[in-house]
Amino acid sequence: MNFEKLTDRIYYLPATQETDRPILGFIKGTKYSLMVDAGNSPAHVDLYNQALKKLGFSVPDYVAITHWHWDHTFGMCAVDGKVIAHQLTNKQLGIMSSWQWTKEAMDKRLETGEEIAFCDNCIRLEYPDLSLIKVQTADITFQKSITIDLGEIHCELIHIGGPHTNDSVAVYIPEEKVLFIGDAEAPDHYYNGMKW
Ligand SMILES: [Zn+2]
Known part of the structure; x- marks a missing residue:
């Protein structure tokens, strides 16, 4: 799989439906680079890094x-970079890490409604070996x-909820007028509004 080029400094790896892999962004500054979303597994990160290598980027x-x-x-x-998340995101990841x-x-968790059938199915498909799942903060x-200066290009992470x-966060790159919104405009499949 290859990256799609949005601008000279912004690329994304397309989503795939089989195991619900979302698009993953790549923004390249003169000093640093930033990935948008970490993907659904180490295998997904590996695919991203392989595709990045083909473009000659680290x-x-x-x-x-x-x-x-x-x-x-x-x-x-599975990522090498420092991960930046909203406080609410981190709170939920902390819960799930246990x-x-x-x-x-x-x-x-399906019985109690903590998990929904769609995600449960996709997780089992993505992870034939469930012991490889490691949730971390x-x-x-x-x-x-928070604004990250990547060198001549900035990423503004803005909490938008919705x-x-x-905890939905938008990633806006003003120099290129590009906005990543994750799933922010989609309906809530879990709790009809989070409990926290
Ligand atoms: Zn989502």
């Missing part, structure tokens, strides 16, 4: 997370917004 220095959902965060354990990832534990958190999740 792995990103920073990773910006748009919201807590598994498909955007479970690759965090969850067990066995068939039994996942069945139970971010390195850097923020509340309203209908999908309370």
Whole structure:
């Protein structure tokens, strides 16, 4: 799989439906680079890094997370860059980092409604070996917004919330007038509004 080029300094790896892999962004500054979302697994991160290599770029220095959902965060354990997430995102990741990832534990979360069938199916497809799932928290958190200077290009991470999740973050690159919004405009499939 190859990156699509949006501008000279912004690329993205397209989404794939089979295991609900979202698009992953790449923003290249003169000093640093930033990945938008961490992907749904180490395998997804590997695919991203391979595609990046083909373009002659090195792995990103920073990773910006748009919201807590598994498909955007479970690759965090496999990235080299510093991960930046909203405080609410990190809170939820902290909760999920204590969850067990066995068939039994996942069945139970389906029963209690902590997990939904669509994600449960996709997780099992993405991870034939469930023991490879490692949920971890971010390195850097923020509340309203944070701006990362990548060198002649900036990424503004702005907390926008909205209908999908309370923690939704937009990543805006003013120099290129490009905006990544994750799933922010989609409906909430989980709790009809998070509990936290
Ligand atoms: Zn989502």
